[in-house]
Amino acid sequence: EVQLVESGGGLVQPGGSLRLSCVASGFSFSSVEMTWVRQAPGKGLEYVSYISSSGNAFYYADSVKGRFTISRDNAKNSLYLQMNSLRAEDTALYYCARYKSLDYWGQGTLVTVSS
């Protein structure tokens, strides 16, 4: 069974940093490209970042470019999102999902940016 479990969210002050993790199981993680998507409270879905299966290619939404870094450790079946210079508008539930078409989603981890 495919499982994606996010962690690392929490309350952080504006300008602070957080590192999100997504641990995968039930499939060959090293063969699968991954995506982070976020959803602000009561709002729609917003793509954040994508990484290829090898980790050699990655993309970012303009809203996070230069502040967020996506990475992966295929030996640990883990995906990461390093978030720096956080802003109030980054407050959201952050999901990891497989592939560009997002066939399986985790349950999300909540990031709240507030003073």
Add this chain to the structure above:
Amino acid sequence: DIQMTQSPSTLSASVGDRVTITCRASESVSMWLAWHQQKPGKAPKRLIYGTAILGTNVPSRFSGSGSGTEFTLTISSLQPDDFATYFCQQYNTDPWTFGQGTKVEMK
């Protein structure tokens, strides 16, 4: 960025109704279009990818069609479990973008 526009934003329907949701892209996304269903407090679930390919274990009452810039999601006979919000998503061009969502509510 490619803009995805769904209509309607809200749809009131009854069990057994045929329901159609439209998604328009600001430029062609070829066939690279997915539909996701989200229920309150839950993660989204992918229903359809590649415009018309049903995801694993997705009931056959769901179907997708279209190409280029205009796409539809159809539920042939609405069931109680289908009251939810539906999002289209293009993954042809980075950044992947989503429609604003269509809430299907009980009439």
